[in-house]
Amino acid sequence: MADPQSTPAPAHPPTPTPTVVVDEVHVTYTVGGGSAGGRGAATAALSRMLRRGEKRPTGRRVHAVKGVSFVAYRGEAIGLIGSNGSGKSTLLKAIAGLQPVERGQVYTDGQPSLLGVNAALMNDLTGERNVILGGLAMGMSRTEVRERYDEIVDFSGINEKDDAISRPMGTYSSGMGARLRFSIAAAKSHDVLLIDEALSTGDARFRRRSQQRIDELRAAAGTVFLVSHSNSTITETCERALWLEAGTLRRDGPAKEVVAAYEEFTATGATTGAK
Template sequence: MADDPIIDRRAPTVVADGVHITYTVNGGHSAGRGAATAALARVLRRGGPAPAARRVHAVKGVSFVAYRGEAIGLIGSNGSGKSTLLKAVAGLQPVERGRIYTQGQPSLLGVNAALMNDLTGERNVILGGLAMGMSRAEVRERYDGIVDFSGINEKDDAISRPMRTYSSGMGARLRFSIAAAKSHDVLLIDEALATGDARFRRRSRRRIDELRAEAGTVFLVSHSNSTITETCERALWLEAGTLRMDGPADEVVAAYEEFTHTGAKERGK
């Protein structure tokens, strides 16, 4: 019998080469506010001049190489470009300049991942599994494990209710459970581990370790620095769209915390 192939864990899975990403925000200063506020602003200015569109340079010349078996955290202030960069790696956000090369098909998991609110959790597991590339047989085989992992059925038969009746935490746990039910060349996770209790976060971290052991690469965006240091061995720090630091997660997080602490002290003067 032939020997099992040796997995080269230093093989690149994602290469970002001088990436610049820009996009246009319509509505001037009302962009980014809540939907109700934006709607009110549109009513009040009816008949007036249309607000100017605003161009946002979200990612500025970012370069890095990710390798098989790595778990990489993305940290930075709000609006620093983390989620935008993740979408670009997934192929969902165009790059204006520079290039992104990927090995295999990246899969993006976020708290706003598209599941159908009017369908039951059960139907969403089936549709989500198919969307992640599983066959119907694989979805049937893994269905119970997905539901059990999510923990949403522990108090009642929530899996039989429409997704719109779920809390944000329940929805995020189900999304993660669907995505984590199969191996990925590159799995991109945007804040999905920030919801749920400590037990679910422990299960999630163990599953991320398993995905890495299966030769995948995991990217994790989180505002929880402890989640980054507990889950990832490497971190990228983005600030105002630029890559400030790339290195061991504990060192990058420490530098970022010093930066935010110093900034808070200066603002308090």
């Protein structure tokens, strides 16, 4: 008879590690009313100076995210779906710390990175210079950027037909720019990577490479959030999905189940008013 004391205890799965906690978050912002439109930052600043002391229109208040709560765990890839204007991109910005939260709290373990390094990329500079600037903005050293430069350019695929990397980024199509931004951001591992629509650009080969890279980032103990209007991209890339509609979280669960519910919802024409 075996000694009961020598019987090993059953193995328990490791406790998942939370990386993002969103607790009853509300996000509001104001549109219109005193905005400078497309006149540029300098003109807008001058207009504000000239209008000091004047009573300005208050604009329209938008309640973009309404009491959203969820917990994301290390190693997850989570898709965000919903109609246009449902609050998906606003929620990503709030998680990244780029959009103030009116009520509720966002807790993150590590530094979230919103895909795009948009603020660092400059249209009048070449793609080559933007790879360097973008890499530095993502926290890489100059040595790391040099070591990964060819990999970044090759991954983006923008140089396959001509020497696009040596041209100003302002000459790129929106798809080329999005692919280069994804390639820069994906060259570095992230605690939390937030991707907004980048995988909807490019051909099937680029999407496959992108999905493979997301899997690698998750395997490196990261968490990935993906916003996309392509339901197939969500189900192929993510095992979990959050469905936002009119700023509220309607469903949180396995990606295929949530996408199926959303597709049934849209098929009924229930998304009236979505833009």
